Every structure is written in structure tokens, then in C-alpha cells.
Amino acid sequence: MLDLTHDAWLSRAKDLDLSGVHHIDGVDEPGGGATYAAVSPRDGQVLAQIADGGAAEVDAAVAAARRAFDTGPWPRLAPADRGRALLRLADLLDEQRDRLALTVSLEMGKPITDAYDIELRAAVNTFRFYGQLADKLTDESPHTAPDALALVTREPAGVVGAVVPWNFPLTLASWKVAPALAAGCTVVLKPSENSPLSALHLARLATEAGLPPGVLNVVTGNGATAGRALGLHPDVDVLAFTGSTAVGRHFLRYAADSNLKRVWLELGGKSPNIILPDAPDLEKAAATAAWGIFFNQGAMCTAPSRLLVHTSVAERVTEAIVRRAHELRVGDPLDPATEMGALVGESHLDRVLDHIGTGTAEGARLRTGGTRTLAGTGGSYLQPTVFDRVNPGMRLAREEIFGPVLSVLTFDDLDEAVTLANATEYGLAAGLWTSDLSTAHRVSRALKAGTVWVNCYEEGDLTVPFGGMKQSGNGRDKSAHALEKYTELKTTWIQL
Template sequence: MTPDTHAVTHAVTHEEWIRRAKALAPVGAHLIDGADAPGAGSSFGALSPRDGRTLADVADAGPAEIDAAVTAARRAFDAGPWPRLEPAERGQVLLRLAGLLEEHRAELALTISLEMGKPITEAHDIELSAVAGTFRWYGQLAGKLTDEVAHTTPDALALVTREPAGVVGAVVPWNFPLTLAGWKVAPALAAGCTVVLKPSEHAPLSASVLGRLGLEAGLPPGVLNVVNGAGPVAGRALGLHPGVDVLAFTGSTAVGRHFLRHAADSNLKRVWLELGGKSPNIVLPDAPDLDQAAATAAWGIFFNQGEMCTAPSRLLVHSSIAEQVTEAVVARARALRVGDPLDPATEMGALVGEGHLHRVLGHVRTAVEDGARLRTGGARTLTGTGGVYLEPTVFDRVAPDSPLAREEVFGPVLSVFPFDDLDEAVTLANASEYGLAAGLWTSDLSTAHRVSRALRAGTVWVNCYERGDLTVPFGGMKQSGNGRDKSAHALEKYTELKTTWIQL
């Protein structure tokens, strides 16, 4: 991801995206055992934060629907062909799915933009590129994995093999509904597992398309099931189900705790968590380019409306350059174009919903009451649209122990903290219960290495932010979770190590 993404979708006009949106007919049924399943009659309306209109009536899963989906996945794993295919054959199906995702790129980007408010350019050029690339990468990897022969005594042969773990429950959030689904579903399928995917109730429609494209690509019935519903009901039922062997979750730390309890109260299923973040972004006076550092700091917190667990929400700047960098960030925030997600020129779209907007505004009010200085933003905007929009917001003079400094806002709200020396910066950066990501700007190679090692974060970006590809793992430390998405390491979550000792 880079700040420079407004290219491909400018070929389609704002008016054309609006026309396509009116013609879109999303499917709100569950996908269970290869067929649409309307559920037991309960449903909810999928509301677009763009303008408040209902996009589709979505089936709302309860324990019965979750049980049906898990039963289908269990049957497909225990008796179906998928885990027994040659790994390269599974890879070919994933490659076909990657191709179908690219063929349906415009439809999926439009669905994402409408259901969660992401600008259409970012949905099309970034998210769809990422999810297609994920399925392609794991499709290519599937046939290249090898097992081990242990070096032991001459009278024995010891084999160490990786076997698919079984049925995977994947619960994913709304902020990157397909990217984060792909990070879990693709390696699980490559390993030979079967999956029950529960998307967020705030963004269920793109996952429905993913499931149906999976069938078209050649996934056998029951291998990928998609069930919709609220976390406290459908998510809880999935977490408690004894037929689920692995639960992979991305979302809030509070909900992650629930899934750990569900595992303890059921079958002790393995639970892999990618949770919240309060990522620091440290700018030193010897940064290679202070203007670029400021531009990236602004882009990072306002990209995807700040609805990112890795968002660099704490900008730590050396006192000698703090005002210079802050003014540059504030200027970029004020110049940012907030608008209709379907307008290719929009740089920041709508927050996901009214409830989330009020939570973010609550953080803003508390920060002002606590004495932080509001440099720009902090108010709802575009109120006449019926949508959910917030101004890009920047605070300084934030107390390090205040809620704004310590709690995840998950919105376009930046806090600026000055520091006087490097030790103080590292202490401030690590003064968080989270440890997902961090940024550092310096020209000194030794400083880059020493500070990167000192930062308690799963990913440290040096002189950049939000960069990387599928070759590197992603995940957090401390209360940001455990396990890793992306890279070959993700397969460790969906496989079991087996030792076979043969006495010769």
C-alpha cells in the first residue's frame, strides 16, 4: 500500500459507479454445503454508510445455521476429496479463484465500497489486488511444501509431517472484509482444511460473493461455507461449537477474550487472534525526508478512514521538529477530500456506521475535556447525504496516560506526542497494551536496527508505513494477539505436526 493509488478507477466516472450501484443486486443468503441457505427466517438489513440506504436483506444465523455449516465442513473434511487431493491440485483451484476475483473486481470493489464506506479507488486498486494476490500466492505455494525426515538412530526412520488441522472457523471484521478473509481462508484451504467463514454483520455482502466464486473455481460443497450474523450470537455459536478445530479471528481485543473463553468452555480448539493496535510512528530529526514522513503519517492515519488496526495513531516527534511536522500533517488533513465513496476523487470515505461514528466522537469529546488541543477536525461532516462522515482529526498536547493515548479509536484521529531523546521515544512507543505495528523515520542505520529491536511490535516499518507483501508474516505481540497471517508461517495455524517413528 502506498499513498499514491488514484489511478486505475479514474477510468470509470463517478456517475458510472452510481449507475452500477443502483443495478447491484447483492445476495444476502448464507452459503452452506454449496447451496444458498436463507436461514430460519431471521434477517437484518445491510445498511450503506454512504447514504444510509438498505443494500440487501441478509440472513441472520443462529446456532442452528452455524451447526449446519460446521456439519457440512466436517463432512467435507472427514469424507470429502479436498484434504485428500494432491496439494498442487488444491493450488490450482485457488489459482482459478484468484482469476475469478480479478474478473469480478469491479463488482466486488463496488460491494465493499457500499457496505463499509471505503473509497472505490482503494477498494478496487488496493483491496481487490490484495485479495486476488493472496489466493494466487497460496495457490502457488500449495504444491511446494515439504515434510521432514529427522536425523536419528540408524535403526529407525523418523518422519515429521504437517497434516491439515480440520474445520476452521474464520471470523473477520468489516474494515478490510475480503483482504482479511483471504489471509485466513487461502492458507487454510491450501493446507487442506475446510472453512466456515463468518464475516462482520456490517460488511457481509462481499464475503457472499467470495464464497460463490469459490464454488465456481472448483471448491467442493462444504469446503467453504459463509454464514452471516451478529457476533454475540453467530460468532459465539461458532466459537463454542465442538466440531470446529481451529478458530481464527481478527477484531477487537474484547471479542478475542470471548473466543478464548469459548475455546475453554468447549473443545479447547486452537484460537488465533489478530486484535487491536495503538501503533506509534516515531519521527527523528535525521529522517531522510521530513515532508515525506509527515505526508505518510497523515496518509497512514486517514487511509481507510483510520479504520485500521495498524493505523499510526500515535505520532511521536522529536521536540526540535514537532511543530514543523505537526503543521504539515494538519495541512494535509485539512486538504484531504472527504466525500462519496463512489467518487474516484474521494480520499476519505464514510465510517462504517452510526454507532461507530458516535464511539469515535466520544473519544474526541473526552480528549477535549482532558485538555488535549484540537488542531483540526473533530466534527461530523456531509450531514445532508444521509451518510456517516467525519472530518480528519489531529490532536496535540495529549497526556500520555489519557484514554486518547492508550485506547484504540479505530477512526481518523491522530495524537501527536513530542519527545526529547531516543530512550524517551522508545518508552512512549512501548507504553501500550498493544504491540501490532510501529514506524520509525531515521537516516542512521544503527539507530534503525537498535530501535526496531527495542520496539515491542510484530511489524516495524522504517522510513515507510504499511509496506510489505505476502512473503512476510503479519501479527502482533502483547494484547494485539498471537499467531501470524500472511507468508508460509500462516500455514502453521492450520496444520498439525505429526511424528511417525518407524523401527527398522
């Protein structure tokens, strides 16, 4: 982390030049002239006017990506050359890490320490990983009849549309963009309307790194216009989306109504975190549970929002989490000492408060938090919130809140815990705390989730795939498996 004070970050924020125009075919484009205000959730102030793209801007970006794919050099480069370009981009991201971290913090409320140490580290590492992986893939030549030669080759799928949310604007963009580019595809990226500025700077750095015009384009705008236009576009071959399950359904419909493009979805979660009495360290389990729900203001698809804890240790664990919530420093995202920043905006804060109100009305017990704080700043801040006495039928236990709100449910035996954990339409992630190796294996297999963490939470690196089951989506980000989304298998049979 750069050794900068709160005042130093505030000074840099005042001097930051933020441009909100599209980046299409290697240059900045203002589009049709319509704009909207990007408002910082830290203080309610306008950061920049953002180009509000629609069908015309998406058409221009897709046309640029199509030209770059059909006639440009990118898909025809040696994979090692594509890899070197991605490594140059990673270096530029690293060089401008403080600027990008500041942009992320301003536009979506993430604490500057987390933006610098976690968000930017992840983005840099992702481009480096796929830059290094680009020339490590191999094709196949299956053994077949002696008078024939069979070849199975991976070819880039074409033009990729990527639509990403605001909670990790650069991390999730890099998880889509980097493997798509490594595979030889071209990309049109549509960032969230709440966090467009960091994505636009990423695209400019990609051009500076030497990516040919049209290889990475960014169109800003609202999901109902720019996102819809990208999903319906007949010249987009693959659509990769991270966001809500409701919007994921729209993209499946767009594909059906257009060209049957492949749609890869990483959607919501209501992840269970199971703490058994034989957890190796109950205090660590409680501290990790608190960190998992309050990190990033609770805006994580994998957030362990349902704490399933054995009745015999439930009060001890819950009290430890409540103590941590009281200690947590909520404040200005630009203060390096801040542990929990602002929610992304007033409408999202209102939505989370509505869930809290419903939880109280349905009979859950509010142990701490539940109200907004720091209202005088003009920002969208919420106290870390813990409910217990939650039952599986309550809205708190069923719906994704996407905020710093923990629901504590109890169980008496292991079978009940697994049943509670799987009693959700989602299947993104789960946690389990136990000292018993057999229990760890058996329960991990029984949990319907794309990732299961045992005696930890939110751990891993780029070598392992990430994605969900059930209504948490399909396909995988990260690892070599992500390349499967952006490539086509071709069989060539040669009669000798």
C-alpha cells in the first residue's frame, strides 16, 4: 500500500482528471451527446459527466470489434505476442495503481486500502496470469485409424460482449477481458453505470499497451439501453455477465431473440457459512464470518450472508461478531484507516434498509446496526448489521441483500445444517468450519456450491476456477478453464 495519508488522498482526488466518454476503436468517443452524472457515494458529489450510450454507440463498438476480429491482426498474432501485450497492460495497470485505486474508491465507495491492496492487485495479477498462459495451451491429435489424421483445435470465439457490475469494477472486468483477449477474441465491455470511470481508464491503458484498435472497446451507459443493445446484437458471439439473477435472465432472452449467442452468467448468491462445535478455532471462525459479510460493504456475490451455527456455540459466535461490528471503523473511503466505506449510492442504501425493516417485521432479532450513519457527509453509509433468530422462511434468509447484513440461523445436527445450507435457489459458494477431515469431505461434497471453503473463507488464487451452480449461473471465471468460454473446438479429419 502506498504510504499516503487521508489528506494526501483527498488532495489527489481534487486533482484527478476523470473523463467519461466511450473508448471505441482505440480512441475516446463522446457518442451521441447524452450524458448522466457519476455521483460519488462517499459524499454525494458529482465526479464527472458520463456518456450515456445506447444502440448507436454499441453498434459502433461492435463494428470496431468485428473488424478487429475479422481482418485485424489480433486473432492472427502468435499467442506469445498476445501474451506480451497483456503483460505490458499489466505493467501499466501496476504503474498507475494509485490512480486507479483512487478512481475505484471515489466511484463506488470501496476503502482506498482495499482498492489498492485487493482490487488493483487482483486486476494486475489477472492480466499477468493470462498473459503468461496465452502460449501454454495445446491442441489435440487423437489416436485414430492409421489412414487418417484427426486434429482438434481451439479457435477464438469471436466478438465478446462483457457486462460487469460495480462492486469489483476492475477485478470482474479483468476476469472477463483478460482470458477473452488471451484466446484471441475482441471485446466490447459495458461497465456498470455506477462505476464506469475505472473501466474507461483500463481501455485507454490497453491502447497504450499496444492492443490494436477495436480489440478492447468500452461503452458506458445504463443496462436497460446499452446492456440490452449489447445482449441483442447479432454480431456479438459470446456474452459474459456478472450481476443479478434477474438481469441474467434478460441476457438469456436477448440471446434467444437474436443470434443464440453463448451466454455465460455469474449471478447472485446467498452463501451459507457453517460453523460446527469442533471448529479448530471458534474465535477465528467468528472473525472470518464478520470480515466476510462486512468486507466491501457486504457487496460480494460470495458474501457469507447466512451464518449457520450449531446451537451449542451460537451465542458465543454471534457475540464475537457483534463485538467486531462495534469495533469496525466506518468512514470516508479515502481514509486509509477506514474498514468499511460507503454503499454504492442512495438507491442501493434504501434497498438494503428495506430488507432490514422487513427482517425486523418478520420477527428476526436485530443485534446491532440497522441504520444509516454519517448522514452529514452526504454519503451513503450504513452501520454493520447482525440479525439472529432468523428462520429459513424469512426474506433475510432467502434473498440476496448485497449489503453488510448478516443473518444467523442455528441447527442441532449436521444433516440439518446441510439441508439449511442447500435450501436456496443460489449455489455460488459456501464455508465450513470443522476439525474432522471426514466431515470436511462429506459436507463439501453435499453442498451445492461452486466453491466450498473449509476453515477459511474467500481464499484462492487464479489457478482455481470460480463460478456457481443452480441460479448462481454457469461457466467459470479464473484459471485455464475460463478460456473455454471464449474458444470454439474445431475438428479437422484428414484422410491420408
